[in-house]
Amino acid sequence: MTTCLECDAPLTFPPDLIDGEIIPCADCGAELEVLSLSPLQVGLAPAVQEDWGE
Amino acid sequence: MTTCLECDAPLTFPPDLIDGEIIPCADCGAELEVLSLSPLQVGLAPAVQEDWGE
Amino acid sequence: MTNELMVVKLGGAAGIGLETLCDDVAQLRRDKRRLVLVHGGSDETNRLAEQLGHPSRFVTSISGHTSRVTDRRTLEIFMMATAAINRRLVEQLQARGVNAVGLSGLDGRVIQARRKEAIRVIENGRQRIIRDDWTGTPERINAGLLTTLLDLDLVPVLAPLGISESGEALNLDGDRAAAVIAAGLKAETLILLTNVPGLLRNFPDQTSLIHHIPQGEIESFAQFAEGRMRKKVLGAAEALRAGVRRVVIGDARQPAPVSAAMDGQGTVIG
Amino acid sequence: MTNELMVVKLGGAAGIGLETLCDDVAQLRRDKRRLVLVHGGSDETNRLAEQLGHPSRFVTSISGHTSRVTDRRTLEIFMMATAAINRRLVEQLQARGVNAVGLSGLDGRVIQARRKEAIRVIENGRQRIIRDDWTGTPERINAGLLTTLLDLDLVPVLAPLGISESGEALNLDGDRAAAVIAAGLKAETLILLTNVPGLLRNFPDQTSLIHHIPQGEIESFAQFAEGRMRKKVLGAAEALRAGVRRVVIGDARQPAPVSAAMDGQGTVIG
Numbered sequence: 202m203t204t205c206l207e208c209d210a211p212l213t214f215p216p217d218l219i220d221g222e223i224i225p226c227a228d229c230g231a232e233l234e235v236l237s238l239s240p241l242q243v244g245l246a247p248a249v250q251e252d253w254g255e
Numbered sequence: 256m257t258t259c260l261e262c263d264a265p266l267t268f269p270p271d272l273i274d275g276e277i278i279p280c281a282d283c284g285a286e287l288e289v290l291s292l293s294p295l296q297v298g299l300a301p302a303v304q305e306d307w308g309e
Numbered sequence: 310m311t312n313e314l315m316v317v318k319l320g321g322a323a324g325i326g327l328e329t330l331c332d333d334v335a336q337l338r339r340d341k342r343r344l345v346l347v348h349g350g351s352d353e354t355n356r357l358a359e360q361l362g363h364p365s366r367f368v369t370s371i372s373g374h375t376s377r378v379t380d381r382r383t384l385e386i387f388m389m390a391t392a393a394i395n396r397r398l399v400e401q402l403q404a405r406g407v408n409a410v411g412l413s414g415l416d417g418r419v420i421q422a423r424r425k426e427a428i429r430v431i432e433n434g435r436q437r438i439i440r441d442d443w444t445g446t447p448e449r450i451n452a453g454l455l456t457t458l459l460d461l462d463l464v465p466v467l468a469p470l471g472i473s474e475s476g477e478a479l480n481l482d483g484d485r486a487a488a489v490i491a492a493g494l495k496a497e498t499l500i501l502l503t504n505v506p507g508l509l510r511n512f513p514d515q516t517s518l519i520h521h522i523p524q525g526e527i528e529s530f531a532q533f534a535e536g537r538m539r540k541k542v543l544g545a546a547e548a549l550r551a552g553v554r555r556v557v558i559g560d561a562r563q564p565a566p567v568s569a570a571m572d573g574q575g576t577v578i579g
Numbered sequence: 580m581t582n583e584l585m586v587v588k589l590g591g592a593a594g595i596g597l598e599t600l601c602d603d604v605a606q607l608r609r610d611k612r613r614l615v616l617v618h619g620g621s622d623e624t625n626r627l628a629e630q631l632g633h634p635s636r637f638v639t640s641i642s643g644h645t646s647r648v649t650d651r652r653t654l655e656i657f658m659m660a661t662a663a664i665n666r667r668l669v670e671q672l673q674a675r676g677v678n679a680v681g682l683s684g685l686d687g688r689v690i691q692a693r694r695k696e697a698i699r700v701i702e703n704g705r706q707r708i709i710r711d712d713w714t715g716t717p718e719r720i721n722a723g724l725l726t727t728l729l730d731l732d733l734v735p736v737l738a739p740l741g742i743s744e745s746g747e748a749l750n751l752d753g754d755r756a757a758a759v760i761a762a763g764l765k766a767e768t769l770i771l772l773t774n775v776p777g778l779l780r781n782f783p784d785q786t787s788l789i790h791h792i793p794q795g796e797i798e799s800f801a802q803f804a805e806g807r808m809r810k811k812v813l814g815a816a817e818a819l820r821a822g823v824r825r826v827v828i829g830d831a832r833q834p835a836p837v838s839a840a841m842d843g844q845g846t847v848i849g
Contacts, residue, residue, distance in 0.1 A: 221437040223429070234427075234438045246438060247427045275707040277699070288697075288708045300708060301697045357659075360631055385663055389627075392662030393655055396740070396748060399685055404746030410687040410724070415669055417680040417733055454680070457727060463687055470666070476674030478666060 203241055207231035212243065257295055261285035266297065313497040314459070315571070318487035319348040319398075320503040320561045327401055330502075333565040334464070335405035343459050345490055346409075346466045348398060349483035350391035351377070357390045358383060368430035368439070375536060376444065378430075379480045384443040387480050388413075391468040398466050410463045413470035414447070415478045417454045420486055422447045422471030422479050445471045445479030447486050450493035484537075488544035492551030499548045500570040501541045502561035507576030508533055508542065522578045524549050545578045555579045583767040584729070585841070588757035589618040589668075590773040590831045597671055600772075603835040604734070605675035613729055615760055616679075616736045618668060619753035620661035621647070627660045628653060638700035638709070645806060646714065648700075649750045654713040657750050658683075661738040668736050680733045683740035684717070685748045687724045690756055692717045692741030692749050715741045715749030717756050720763035754807075758814035762821030769818045770840040771811045772831035777846030778803055778812065792848045794819050815848045825849045 203212050210228035214235075222235045223246050234246040257266050264282035268289075276289045277300050286300040315337075319330065337344060354377070358365045363386060366378040379387065395411040402409035414420025422445030427438045458465050467490065469483040484501055491499035510517035510533055522530045527546045534542040538558075545556035556578040559570030569575070585607075589600065607614060624647070628635045633656060636648040649657065665681040672679035684690025692715030697708045728735050737760065739753040754771055761769035780787035780803055792800045797816045804812045808828075815826035826848040829840030839845070 219435060219437060221439060223436040223438060246429075273705060273707060275709060277706040277708060300699075362630075385667075388666045389659035389663050392666070393659050396658045396662070396683065396685060397655075400742075400746060400748045403685065403688065403742055408687060411683070411685070412680070413666065415666060415673065415681070417678060417728075417731075418673065454731065454733075457731060461687075461724065461727060463724075472670075472673055476670060478670045 203243055205229060205231055206233065206243065206245055214241075257297060259283060259285055259287065260297065260299055268295075314343045314345065314494055315498045315500065315567075316345045316347065316487055316491040316494065316496045317500045317567050317570075318484055318502060319346060320501075326562070327397065329564055330561070330566060331398070331401040331405055331407070333567045334402060335407050336565070337567060337571075338407050338464065344464050345455065345459070345494065345496075346398070346464065347469065347483055347487040347490060348391070348394050348466070349469055350387065350394050353390040353394055354383075354387045357393075358386045361386060368428075368432050371429050371431070371436075374540065376482075377480070378439060379443045380441050381443060384478060384480055388470065388478065391470065395466055395468045402464065402466070408463050409466050410458055411466045411468070413468035413478075414450075414481060414486060415470045415472045417451055418472050419451045419454055419467065420447050420471040420481065420489065421449045421451070422473060422481055424473040424477055424479055443477065443479055445473060445481055447471050447481050447489040450490055452493045455490070455494060482540055482544070484541045484544040485547070488548040488551075488553075491548045491553045491556075495552055497554050498571065499545070499553050499556045500567060501545065501556065501558045502566050502570065503538070503541065503558065504561055505538075506560045507558045508538060512538075519576050522576060524579045527578060542578075549579045553579070584613045584615065584764055585768045585770065585837075586615045586617065586757050586761040586764065586766045587770045587837050587840075588754055588772060589616060590771075596832070597667065599834055600831070600836060601668070601671040601675055601677070603837045604672060605677050606835070607837060607841075608677050608734065614734050615725065615729070615764065615766075616668070616734060617739065617753055617757040617760060618661070618664050618736070619739055620657065620664050623660040623664055624653075624657045627663075628656045631656060638698075638702050641699050641701070641706075644810065646752075647750070648709060649713045650711050651713060654748060654750055658740065658748065661740065665736055665738045672734065672736070678733050679736050680728055681736045681738070683738035683748075684720075684751060684756060685740045685742045687721055688742050689721045689724055689737065690717050690741040690751065690759065691719045691721070692743060692751055694743040694747055694749055713747065713749055715743060715751055717741050717751050717759040720760055722763045725760070725764060752810055752814075754811045754814040755817070758818040758821075758823075761818045761823045761826075765822055766818075767824055768841065769815070769823050769826045770837060771815065771826065771828045772836050772840065773808070773811065773828065774831055775808075776830045777828045778808060782808075789846050792846060794849045797848060812848075819849045823849070 205226035208229040224233045232246040233243040236242040259280035262283040278287045287297040288300040290296040399409040399411040469481045471479045471481045506518045508519045557570040559575035563569040669679040669681040739751045739756045741749045741751045776788045778789045827840040829845035833839040
């Protein structure tokens, strides 16, 4: 059971989870990043960064 | 009838003539360059130039 | 007047007439103008990526910018596509007696940029983080090298590549690269050429051109800017904050596009 | 010793280890060596031309040289392929603290070349003239720009492109380009790296290495050279005639290929 890194509440994932997806914690609102699908690992998602390229 | 630009002798061409081909004049040995196939035009072939590229 | 420096971003859009543009630059050089040219490459990169069987993926960032996912293979395709543009520009300029020198921001660390470790994007409605992206935000330039080239009476022509602290080549947005060069060289004027008359109040109505934006009101006018134009307006704001006196968003389809923008045709900011 | 200049042609062949080469160059720079690097691009050009559906045609010139028919499309592919190599080299060098600046001979008219109006070739046994060829013979260099870059403690990395009098971009043979740069800069040493130990008395026997060729005897030794090696030997002769003190044809597969050639490993000419 993968839990939130902030408040330890259980996390819920969509069936078609994608690599790198951002999953909000329903309890504390923290944003978790899917670091790998198998094994399923999450980490705290980095702050928003403006993206500009050609 | 296409003739040699040096000595005016008639030139003979191979059936599968290719664009840019060098045709030697059987009479005077001058080298003619096929400038265009249709209409058939020839000119004196330039001297040899070393060719080096990558 | 002549030691005033002008930095010109040549719109990457296909609509730009290379020949007329180079005629204009050649005339400005005859008038002893100091110039740095910066170009883009998004259309050419798309085409080359398609031909090489590695089509580019586009994602929308949180703040609504559409940008290319630049994995390593895409970066190499980007390096080739921008080099083709760079070489063609230098060739056309040299043929007109302009002593152009083609570089990218990678060379001599001309444009130092910060690689974005992670980018937040929305793809098919799902928010996610992309890590293997070789895109950067331009931060500083090596003004010394560019000034040396300018003092040798050369015209630097820059491809939109930067270099990270650790020496990685990075895909940069051409408009922001031009803005950081203009700021770093204390340029008089930054000209951003594109294939519309300038910032339009209601796009795509070409008659709704906004002629002038005072420096203090850029944020409020930014609402009119969509997509790539939005990047241009924010690049303009950065340049002005860093001391560039004037930014002009001009129409690359003019007969003499750079001179026209110099004379204030288009949207003058500052 | 340190103001002695070394021009190094990096063999275009696939066998060259980019990483080990750049480690070697970084060490030479730490030893304050002044360096200009020149690279080729024939293999990469072949691959890219294939991928883009415009495969290169090779013909044999009267004097037995095999060379690529460079029509305009091939030239543009050549410009992209050599730019990919150039950028990768600059990136790897920058990552090792070497302040490399990538250029081609087109930029700032660094390598002025004569475009061959017409080339005589033999194709399928038939002699013909090819006119639409964008190949050139390097003749002079813009020594001023290169010297300025060297004095700024930069390492110029040159792609094998030249510029004609009228400003046309031209495909140059990398070895001859390196020779004309070494001559124009009065370099101490010209190093031509390739994927064999040096000039071999009976190719491909790697133990038949010819260690030394006195300047006066180059013509007689040229008979041992075939294909691309033949171009290297003739490039070496040109460089020595123009005042370069020593040419070394060295093995790019060595752990530190440039340093090894500096120490005389390979075929030393002059």
